[in-house]
Amino acid sequence: MARDGVRASLRGLTWRPTGRGAPTVTDLDLAVGVGERVGLVGPSGAGKSTVLHALAGVLGDPLPGDLSGAVEVAGGVGLVPQDPGSAVVAARIGRDVAFGPENAGLPRAEIWRRTHHALERVGLRYPVDRPTSALSGGELQRLALAGALAREPGLLLLDEPTAMLDPDAAAEVRAAVVEALAGSDTALVVVDHHVGPWLEHLDRVVVLGPGGRVTHEVAPAALRDGTATAGLRDELTRAGVWLPGVPAPPPLPVPAALVAPDLPGPDVVVAGLRVDLVTRGLRGRTTTRALDGVDARLPAARLTAVTGPSGAGKSTLVATLAGHLRPASGDVRGTPGHSARSRDLARACGWVPQHPEHGLLALRVRDEVELTGRRLGVPVDVDEALAVLRLDHLADAHPFRLSGGEQRRLALAAALAHRPGTVLLDEPTVGQDRLTWAAVAGWAVAAARHGATVVTSTHDEHLVALADHRVALGAHDAALQGAVA
Numbered sequence: 001m002a003r004d005g006v007r008a009s010l011r012g013l014t015w016r017p018t019g020r021g022a023p024t025v026t027d028l029d030l031a032v033g034v035g036e037r038v039g040l041v042g043p044s045g046a047g048k049s050t051v052l053h054a055l056a057g058v059l060g061d062p063l064p065g066d067l068s069g070a071v072e073v074a075g076g077v078g079l080v081p082q083d084p085g086s087a088v089v090a091a092r093i094g095r096d097v098a099f100g101p102e103n104a105g106l107p108r109a110e111i112w113r114r115t116h117h118a119l120e121r122v123g124l125r126y127p128v129d130r131p132t133s134a135l136s137g138g139e140l141q142r143l144a145l146a147g148a149l150a151r152e153p154g155l156l157l158l159d160e161p162t163a164m165l166d167p168d169a170a171a172e173v174r175a176a177v178v179e180a181l182a183g184s185d186t187a188l189v190v191v192d193h194h195v196g197p198w199l200e201h202l203d204r205v206v207v208l209g210p211g212g213r214v215t216h217e218v219a220p221a222a223l224r225d226g227t228a229t230a231g232l233r234d235e236l237t238r239a240g241v242w243l244p245g246v247p248a249p250p251p252l253p254v255p256a257a258l259v260a261p262d263l264p265g266p267d268v269v270v271a272g273l274r275v276d277l278v279t280r281g282l283r284g285r286t287t288t289r290a291l292d293g294v295d296a297r298l299p300a301a302r303l304t305a306v307t308g309p310s311g312a313g314k315s316t317l318v319a320t321l322a323g324h325l326r327p328a329s330g331d332v333r334g335t336p337g338h339s340a341r342s343r344d345l346a347r348a349c350g351w352v353p354q355h356p357e358h359g360l361l362a363l364r365v366r367d368e369v370e371l372t373g374r375r376l377g378v379p380v381d382v383d384e385a386l387a388v389l390r391l392d393h394l395a396d397a398h399p400f401r402l403s404g405g406e407q408r409r410l411a412l413a414a415a416l417a418h419r420p421g422t423v424l425l426d427e428p429t430v431g432q433d434r435l436t437w438a439a440v441a442g443w444a445v446a447a448a449r450h451g452a453t454v455v456t457s458t459h460d461e462h463l464v465a466l467a468d469h470r471v472a473l474g475a476h477d478a479a480l481q482g483a484v485a
Contacts, residue, residue, distance in 0.1 A: 009031040027213070080141070084137070200220070252443075291317060382417070425444060
């Protein structure tokens, strides 16, 4: 429960990122009490991450744009960003978590006590000298949270902190947050499209609408037990907010002209696949086994979901299918492979990486979608692709001025608008509201229905439910545990 006093406040906050015609947040007032736990929800692009960045004090310098209004925060701040990889500052996980306490000038023994304790609390049970480059996306989320907790901040800001975690790991991380804050004066602001699992731990839910304006403040119990009025639940659902007990929307029908490949997708067969990730640093070379003896069939004209716990090698498998990683041994048949020319690889495979910004190259959203097709001589319907993915109003924006969810949809359009026969998606629905989720899921389903081989790694149970085929990777050795049609 909130204590007396204000931990942080925003007054009249307006923020327009450089390159954007309209503000993402407009004249926003928000106060967070000492010890208060606040959930921040709303549609993709409503400014939720911007609010966290404002509270963390990173708008206007690291993130350029026009800022007005006032921001006041009492006490230190710990931020877990939507892209956890952007928070990594060291080559080894122990040094990364220790960074904050070190900068606070704490004694060495206290620094390492906090480091070990934080890693244990978030379930990242590796030796402290494990390379940060060997972590999966979900493990990077745990690392970022450990770094924030080790600072023991007065204000903890979490941006989609469990989006890339399997359900068990997500529950473990939420429990770590709740335990860390129990009985303390630390305030919490958490952004999560799927706010349901957080509701029992929150004092208040704030809903942002387009332009970053507060549209509702709701008691968590009303959303958790269904006592919110039917009108409010319908309004929030129509706005794209995921509410407990409301089923996922149907996939958006996507026109065949946007997704049907010129040549049908192949049957892809993986046999005895082993992949090692190599990290080079001051201490020499470190090799981490990411996949070990995987056998699987990924059928053409089907949507295959690759599932498994965080760190099982799902992203590694998808990247290997895309030709971006060289197998240590084993075979992949049906895709061009790592030795193919980049042009041939791009024509055959569309790969949407887990970190979408890694694939963005152009200075405008429109140009990003057109780029691959233009290089390959394949016509691309840019306007229709942007409209389907609800990015049409951002056609002239800079890709790096988009929200995380918007960047993910842009990466999908950029990788797939030329209609490749093999579609490879790595956590494509992270950061999506109900409306944009329907668009992303609809694109994947439609591509498969019209002949593409579609493979997605995902923790999203709603997306898994749409799959025709499933490949499940195991927890520790990333060996295949089973594949079911």
